[in-house]
Amino acid sequence: MTLHPLIVLGLVMLISYPASLKAQSAVPSETVLPYLNADELRPSERAHGLGLEPRQIGITRRVNRSPALDEWTSTGNLPLRTWRHRVVAPGAVGLSLFFDRFQLPPGATLTIGEPEKTDLYGPYTAEDATEASHATPIVWNDTLVVEVRVPADASETVTLRIRDVVHAFDRLRSVTGAKSGACNIDVACSEADPYRDQVRSVATYTYIENSGQFVCTGALVNNSAYDARPFFLTAEHCISTPNTAVTAVFYWNYENSTCRTPGSTESGNESDDSRQEETSSGAIMRARAGNVHSLGTIFDGPDLVLLELDDPADLSTFGVYYSGWDASGDPPQQAVSIHHPRGDAKRISFDLDPLQRTAYFGSTEDASGTHWKVGAWDLGTTEVGSSGSPLFGENKRIVGVLSGGDAACAAEGGADDNNEPDWYGALAAGFDETSFGHMTFREWLDPLGTGTLTLDGEYLDQIPVELISLTATGGTNAVTVEWETASETQITGFRIVLTGDAPSHRHTSEIITARGAPNARASYRHTISNLAPGPYHVRLAEITVDGAEKTIGTTQATVGMTERVALTLPSPHPIRSHGRVYLTVRSAQSVQVDLFDVLGRRVARLHDGPIARLRPLSIELDASELGAGTYLLRAHGERGSATQRVVILP
Known part of the structure; x- marks a missing residue:
């Protein structure tokens, strides 16, 4: 059995290692935490209502532990070195880890699991880092063991810290x-x-915020490029900052395989066949619409957030579906919610009546309201933990996500709900907004600029090409994509689409002629040049004989740069009132961006603060109060500078 059975998938399932290999590992070092009583830690939960909160299931305990404090050991006769560390927290129901430093060299792997068990989460590699950090799934034990294996000559290059x-x-x-x-x-x-x-688009997820671990619900959503880019729609009152997004761990297909009769004792208890093995970790915030991040309230905002899952692989491994969406604002005539109440196995609820557009917790219909009101559920209900779950209209497209309400079961063990309402943040209310980054929900979900307000869902893995491997390697201003197929049927070629963080960072290759055949291997290599620096989502699509284009695989690559600091010309240029520039740095640093007139006087400071490595930063240039003429735009960082000559028109 190999050590890397799932690395090419980029996703994490429970795996098994041979006992003979585990027996070669040395006795681990230990972190032993003081006892905490689980019953005393559980907060009193408000069942539902105006102050609906995500369900808390844990707390964080700061340890700041790294391999640098311990010795690396040899792994039998293998050319590997190993660091094993045991974490013990008496009283815990389960344990997980958050690494705020997660840099592994090529060939290195990390696994976690229960002591003396061969079923482990992992292997994680350098590709699993999200903004140089990593969060792990929960091991349901008061003890876990983390194990790192690296090539014998590379242990000194490992940078890990369990924060x-x-x-x-x-x-x-x-x-x-x-x-x-x-x-x-x-x-x-x-x-x-x-x-x-x-159902297959919906997942529950945990995340860390303010020293607590919480659970919410959300759903994968499609986009107009149909490129399997893993966008995940949920509520801002669950994840409101990018620092919280990187701590998220998603649990897929967590559901019961049998139908328990509503109202029965079994339906109110957890059955043993709920799965928690299919997980992915880490997300990047893409768009946000609401007031939770700034004012701490859901009121007067649609409570929406769009994430992009940071696993560089196709989630079709778990058989997921990319749900469609509806931002038209047309009132649904009936609605369905799919959710994880209290973080429990997946459930479904039905409202057979038309929805109302209102303010949050409002009762007056308002066409410009921020929320959809479900007057009462006809079948099922929602609870704490359902927060962020999708609401589908009669066309099976998502129209909003759960913010809060008073809905609950009527009585302990009862088959009926309490006939109270819920409110879902309307996608239509936030579609053209974002209070994070420079792109709106519309721009992320309609990258082709079709202008559509509705989009159907789709499985993005039903294709006639059997793909063996797909890799993308970023270089200086270029990405090289390599792939191998085991079989090709009824296709004429392939196309590569690269999508970056800025609207202009989208590149589509010409059609690459197919040369494979049924049950015959074929290898391909294609380079796209003249790219702006930064991270890119790489999509490989097949072109069928009838002209249809279908995604067959996705991955990621980062394009490097020769300059230390790069600054684009404003778009549009020349400027009349407003323009936008993008600033990129080769290494993380603080940068000041200033605008000077022809006499060398600073007329505006546009940015002053840190910038992440190879992450284009969008900067708005407001020229509405400036006179016409030529100006100098200058970015000055700790490790370099860049300038652009800017023309402002009257």
Whole structure:
């Protein structure tokens, strides 16, 4: 058995290592934390209501532990060195780790799991870092072991630090038995049959914020390029900052395989067949619309956030679906929510009546309101932990995400809900907004600029090409894509699409002629040059004989730069009132961006602060109060500078 059975997938499942290999590992070093009583840590939960909060299941405990404090050991006769570290937290129901430093050399792997068990999460590699950090799934034990294996000559290049041990005091699967209310409906029930595809887009996820670990719900969404780019729509009151997004761990296909009768004792308890093995870690915030990040309230904002999952592989490994969406603002005539109440296995709820557009917790219909109001659920309900879950209209497209409400089961063990309302942040209300970054929800979800307000969902893995491998290597102003197929049927060629962080960072290759055949291997290599520096999402598509284009694989690459600091000309240019420039740095540093007139006087400071490595920063240039003429735009950083001559028109 090899050590890397899943690395090419970029996603994480439970894997098994031979016991003979584990036996070669040395006795690990230890971090032992003081005992904490799980019952005393559990906060009192408000069932539902105006102050709806994500469900808290754990707390963080700062340890700042790294391999630098210990000795690396040899691994039998293998050319590897190993660091094993045991974490013990008496009283914990489960443990997970957050690495705020996560840099591994080529060939290095990291796994975590229970002591003396061969089923482990991993292997994680350098590709699993999100902004140089990494969060792990929960191991349901008060002890876990983390193991790092590196090539024998590379241990000195490892940069790892466990910043936090996350001490879970409750499970996604309950220790006390009772979980989501008995009136909930399992997605395995026949009522969910028309929504089988949409069910596969929904996931529960954990995240770290303010020394706590919380759980919410969200869904994968499609975009107009149909490129399998893993956009994930959820609520801002769950994840409101980019620092929180990198701590997210997503649990896919976490559901019961059988239908438990609503109202039964079984429906109010967790069954043993709920799966928690299929996970992915880390996300990057792309767009945000709401007031939670700035004012700490859901009111007067649609409570939306769009994430991009940071695993560089195709989520089709887990059979996921990319749901469609509807930002038209047309009132749905009925609605369905798919969610994880209290972080429990996936459930489904139905409202068979038309929805109202209102303010959050409002009762007056308002066409410009921020939320969709579900008056009362006809089947099922929602609970704490359902936050961020998608609301589908009658066309099976997402129209909003759950912000809050009063809905719940009517009584312990009852089959009915309490006939109280819920409010979902309307996608239509935030579609052309963002309070983060420089691109709106519309720009991310409609990258082709089609102007559509509705988009259907799709599986993006049903293709006639059997792909063996796909890699993308970034160089200086170029990306080289290599792929190998095992079989090709009814296709004429391939196309590569690169999409970066800036609107102008989109490049499409010409059609690359197919030369494979059924059950015959073929290899390809293609380079796209003249690229701006920064990270790129790389999509490989097949072109079928009928002209259809289908995504067959995705990965990521980062394009380097020769300059230390790069500054684009404003767009548009010359400027009349407003323009936008992009600033990129070769290494992370603080940069000041100033605008000077022809006499050398500074007339505006546009930026003063840190910039991440190879991440284009969007800067708005407001020229509405400036006179016509020629100006000098200058970026001055700790390690370099750049200038552009700017013309402002009257």
